[in-house]
Amino acid sequence: MIRYITRRLVFAVPTLIAISFTIFALLDLAPSDPTGQLPLTIPPEVRAQIRESLGLDEPFPVRYAKWMRQFFVNEPLNLIERAFDVEIGDSDSRTRVISYATRSPVVDIIAERIPQTLWVIGLSYVVGILIALPIGIVSAYRQYSWFDQVGTFVSMVGFSVPTFFTGLLAIILFSVMLEWLPSIYDTTHRVTDLGSFWVQIKQIFMPVMVLAFYNAAQLARFMRSSVLDNLGLDYVRTARAKGMRERTVLFVHVLRNSMIPVVTMIALGVPAIFGGAIITEQIFRVNGLGQLLIVAIQGADIPMVQTLTFLFAVLIVGFNLVADVLYGILDPRIRYD
Amino acid sequence: MTRGRAVSRRRTLTIVLAATVLAACGPDKAAPNESLASEVENRHVNVLYWQAVSTMNPYLSGGTKDVEAASLVIEPLANYDDKGEMVPVLAAEIPTRENGGVADDMTSITWTLKRDVVWADGTPFTARDVVFTGEYCLHEEIGCSADASFTDVQILEALDDHRVRLTFSVAKPVPYGPFVGAITPIIQYEQFKDCTGIRAPECTAENFGPVGTGPFKVDEFRANDVISFSANELFRESGKPWMKTVTLKGGGDAASSARAVLETGEYDYAWNLQVEPEILDQMATAGKGEVVMAFGTNVERLVVNQTNADAGFGPERRSLLLEGTNPHPFLADPVVRRALSLAIDRRLLVEAGYGPSGRVTCNIVPAPPSYASTANERCRKPDADEANRILDEAGWIPGADGVRSKGGIRLSILYQTSTNSVRQGTQALVKQMWQQIGVETELRNIDGGVFFGSDPASPDTFQKFYADVQMYTSNFQGADPEFYMAAWVCEEAPDPGNQWLGTNVARGCSAEFDGLAERLAATPYGDERFEIAKRMNDIVVQNHFLIPLVWRASTSARSMSLKGVRMNPWDSELWNIEDWHR
Numbered sequence: 001m002i003r004y005i006t007r008r009l010v011f012a013v014p015t016l017i018a019i020s021f022t023i024f025a026l027l028d029l030a031p032s033d034p035t036g037q038l039p040l041t042i043p044p045e046v047r048a049q050i051r052e053s054l055g056l057d058e059p060f061p062v063r064y065a066k067w068m069r070q071f072f073v074n075e076p077l078n079l080i081e082r083a084f085d086v087e088i089g090d091s092d093s094r095t096r097v098i099s100y101a102t103r104s105p106v107v108d109i110i111a112e113r114i115p116q117t118l119w120v121i122g123l124s125y126v127v128g129i130l131i132a133l134p135i136g137i138v139s140a141y142r143q144y145s146w147f148d149q150v151g152t153f154v155s156m157v158g159f160s161v162p163t164f165f166t167g168l169l170a171i172i173l174f175s176v177m178l179e180w181l182p183s184i185y186d187t188t189h190r191v192t193d194l195g196s197f198w199v200q201i202k203q204i205f206m207p208v209m210v211l212a213f214y215n216a217a218q219l220a221r222f223m224r225s226s227v228l229d230n231l232g233l234d235y236v237r238t239a240r241a242k243g244m245r246e247r248t249v250l251f252v253h254v255l256r257n258s259m260i261p262v263v264t265m266i267a268l269g270v271p272a273i274f275g276g277a278i279i280t281e282q283i284f285r286v287n288g289l290g291q292l293l294i295v296a297i298q299g300a301d302i303p304m305v306q307t308l309t310f311l312f313a314v315l316i317v318g319f320n321l322v323a324d325v326l327y328g329i330l331d332p333r334i335r336y337d
Numbered sequence: 338m339t340r341g342r343a344v345s346r347r348r349t350l351t352i353v354l355a356a357t358v359l360a361a362c363g364p365d366k367a368a369p370n371e372s373l374a375s376e377v378e379n380r381h382v383n384v385l386y387w388q389a390v391s392t393m394n395p396y397l398s399g400g401t402k403d404v405e406a407a408s409l410v411i412e413p414l415a416n417y418d419d420k421g422e423m424v425p426v427l428a429a430e431i432p433t434r435e436n437g438g439v440a441d442d443m444t445s446i447t448w449t450l451k452r453d454v455v456w457a458d459g460t461p462f463t464a465r466d467v468v469f470t471g472e473y474c475l476h477e478e479i480g481c482s483a484d485a486s487f488t489d490v491q492i493l494e495a496l497d498d499h500r501v502r503l504t505f506s507v508a509k510p511v512p513y514g515p516f517v518g519a520i521t522p523i524i525q526y527e528q529f530k531d532c533t534g535i536r537a538p539e540c541t542a543e544n545f546g547p548v549g550t551g552p553f554k555v556d557e558f559r560a561n562d563v564i565s566f567s568a569n570e571l572f573r574e575s576g577k578p579w580m581k582t583v584t585l586k587g588g589g590d591a592a593s594s595a596r597a598v599l600e601t602g603e604y605d606y607a608w609n610l611q612v613e614p615e616i617l618d619q620m621a622t623a624g625k626g627e628v629v630m631a632f633g634t635n636v637e638r639l640v641v642n643q644t645n646a647d648a649g650f651g652p653e654r655r656s657l658l659l660e661g662t663n664p665h666p667f668l669a670d671p672v673v674r675r676a677l678s679l680a681i682d683r684r685l686l687v688e689a690g691y692g693p694s695g696r697v698t699c700n701i702v703p704a705p706p707s708y709a710s711t712a713n714e715r716c717r718k719p720d721a722d723e724a725n726r727i728l729d730e731a732g733w734i735p736g737a738d739g740v741r742s743k744g745g746i747r748l749s750i751l752y753q754t755s756t757n758s759v760r761q762g763t764q765a766l767v768k769q770m771w772q773q774i775g776v777e778t779e780l781r782n783i784d785g786g787v788f789f790g791s792d793p794a795s796p797d798t799f800q801k802f803y804a805d806v807q808m809y810t811s812n813f814q815g816a817d818p819e820f821y822m823a824a825w826v827c828e829e830a831p832d833p834g835n836q837w838l839g840t841n842v843a844r845g846c847s848a849e850f851d852g853l854a855e856r857l858a859a860t861p862y863g864d865e866r867f868e869i870a871k872r873m874n875d876i877v878v879q880n881h882f883l884i885p886l887v888w889r890a891s892t893s894a895r896s897m898s899l900k901g902v903r904m905n906p907w908d909s910e911l912w913n914i915e916d917w918h919r
Contacts, residue, residue, distance in 0.1 A: 036791070045484075049484060104544070182601075
């Protein structure tokens with residue numbers, strides 16, 4: 001197992017380097033300009049100076065090499081320095097990845113954003129799974145019952161209606177008409193007592209539920225078909241013939257086997273949490289990683305876009321590995337050595 | 338905000354307890370305490386900018402959102418009020434030739450600073466801070482976005498602690514570029530002294546939390562997200578600001594910002610709402626807030642290409658002036674340009690796309706009143722018949738498909754603009770209007786980031802202008818159009834020689850205009866100056882190099898409970914936030 005993981009990690013390195021180069025080249029080829037959003041009252045010569053101060057007049061390979069060095073050498077060193085409060089080498093002259101828009105280190109902003117995204121988008125993922133699995137199991141076990149029919153209908157709606165529509169609908173219903181929930185997420189809110197906890201629940205409710213509904217819809221369908229596949233298999237009949245209780249058959253035998261494809265789905269979906277559900281974050285102004293990425297793309301903030309997309313690539317490669325490892329744990333027939 | 342809320346929660350709890358106890362003692366004593374609790378909420382203002390603020394140092398950004406957020410904290414020597422008049426802020430008075438502040442030869446200006454102004458950290462504000470700010474921006478390696486304000490500044494010097502003299506390399510009839518308006522606020526020497534030149538972006542803490550003289554100070558700054566401010570107790574005007582705390586949140590889009598003020602009432606003020614008028618009207622019926630607007634100098638215009646933008650040409654010829662040897666096949670004909678302008682029903686464009694936030698304009702400089710020409714009012718009434726008549730007369734004859742042509746050249750126009758639903762609506766209307774005079778139009782829209790970007794490699798920027806007609810809005814900073822109009826002289830036509838950075842995007846040339854631009858730069862404020870500026874406006878408009886369409890207001894929204902908002906199109910919209918109250 002360890003050998004397998006090591007081998008996979010080693011193979012990931014060239015993949016990631018190729019990804020980073022592709023991202024950088026694509027961003028560089030795209031006709032964008034970090035001064036494009038400035039008011040037209042700023043004359044073109046001044047814009048040219050701004051671009052020069054951002055280092056944009058350097059050739060492509062130089063900029064790429066700079067970013068590689070900053071991201072793979074300087075930023076990790078900086079992290080170590082901060083974590084252990086030591087100084088390694090000449091840390092003052094080490095340049096970090098600097099955003100064009102804020103002129104501050106990209107990694108610091110990302111770190112600032114992670115909690116929001118994890119809370120809102122992560123929670124919605126967990127809620128989505130918690131809703132999806134029971135619905136999927138019951139729908140399969142009671143196939144074509146009214147519960148299954150309703151579940152199928154709701155899943156189809158959830159799957160096919162985009163979040164920018166359900167989000168807006170929720171805002172108009174709960175914020176504008178009923179005035180129960182805030183439509184704008186306050187990222188500075190801190191939970192200190194019961195009252196502020198309630199405020200937090202209220203403001204997190206809509207974004208979480210909108211996304212959970214969307215995630216649950218897909219997962220529930222997947223879970224249902226997987227359980228259905230297994231229910232018809234021989235080992236289920238054997239288990240029943242042995243006189244096992246229906247509960248044991250369903251929750252021990254069937255569930256474990258049908259979780260295999262679903263776990264893959266769940267694991268591969270985790271990077272998307274970090275990617276932030278971009279549209280949902282934008283609608284509710286949960287200014288997390290997704291919103292950060294959108295703003296950076298609009299503003300042609302190339303170091304920010306590059307760093308974020310590369311981090312997402314790392315997560316995707318990583319969680320692919322996690323999914324494969326989980327496979328081995330869930331299914332003893334799968335061996336990697 | 339957090340702190341405010343947490344405090345208020347705890348306080349509410351205390352008050353409830355206190356009230357219960359007091360209620361047992363006597364019925365009337367609870368009242369003052371309760372008003373205290375609502376006071377904290379009451380003296381907090383929530384402001385929403387749908388473009389999130391990236392930095393609090395406007396010299397490193399230049400984005401309107403960043404400039405306006407910074408205007409709560411750092412202030413210039415003078416700013417423009419809601420009528421476009423200069424008012425002193427950190428200066429004791431506006432220097433003029435009458436009071437001796439501006440030299441008779443107009444090559445220097447001396448600002449006298451207010452005495453006893455202190456920074457939020459308690460140290461005195463002096464002339465050294467002003468001089469330092471100028472040097473900070475003029476540093477070669479910084480890429481200062483306000484650089485244009487410091488054009489021709491030669492010497493910056495502190496005469497004593499409270500007087501600063503700026504000497505220009507040429508005579509400046511309007512020497513109010515540096516330190517006037519929110520784009521050039523004064524930063525503190527002590528804080529920024531190690532942050533000059535190439536080190537400027539490294540000073541994250543300073544750029545995110547500048548020490549200022551303004552009504553508020555930064556408590557917490559989250560880049561591209563939210564800023565928490567609290568009142569500056571050392572603000573020079575006692576009793577101000579009325580508000581104790583401010584939250585400035587960013588993100589989302591214009592329509593949902595409008596909703597948060599007008600419909601849900603969660604926020605008190607929302608900035609820059611270019612939303613279709615019927616949507617705003619519908620939201621405003623909720624009665625929680627109102628739309629506020631003010632007309633500055635924003636004009637949505639058509640730019641008419643005077644050079645040949647034929648896609649068959651290579652980059653060595655396409656849309657290049659080449660000293661007049663590359664004229665546009667039909668837009669070089671003044672009759673065609675005039676007909677295009679005559680055919681447009683501007684009132685319809687305003688109604689469809691702008692509502693009360695737009696007005697018909699026939700001038701490219703619509704304000705201030707002293708600079709606004711009155712010679713072009715005929716454009717208010719469209720006249721397709723007249724347009725058809727002059728085109729017939731000039732020999733542009735409709736073909737079988739209804740499109741006019743002459744000598745094998747068809748009146749077929751490629752019309753581009755940035756992607757934006759209001760602009761696409763306008764495009765469609767103009768296309769119909771031109772169809773009526775036998776002009777065929779192909780529409781194109783380009784993402785704003787690309788269109789307004791100036792990547793020399795991109796063929797889609799408004800400066801490259803690989804199209805026949807394009808549309809966008811521009812305006813000028815402050816209340817004097819000299820710099821704005823000087824951009825349209827012949828030699829400013831974009832070409833590879835200036836990396837396509839030229840500002841005369843229409844590539845129109847008029848010797849009279851160029852001569853007037855030179856005279857304007859040397860004529861002091863007064864009737865002669867106004868007349869020259871008006872004449873320049875008339876030349877551009879009557880030659881139809883630029884076809885003004887809509888005079889656009891700055892549009893924001895405020896909640897009904899928020900008082901004291903004076904919408905200002907000349908400076909930061911938040912210019913008088915110290916006077917906001919409920």
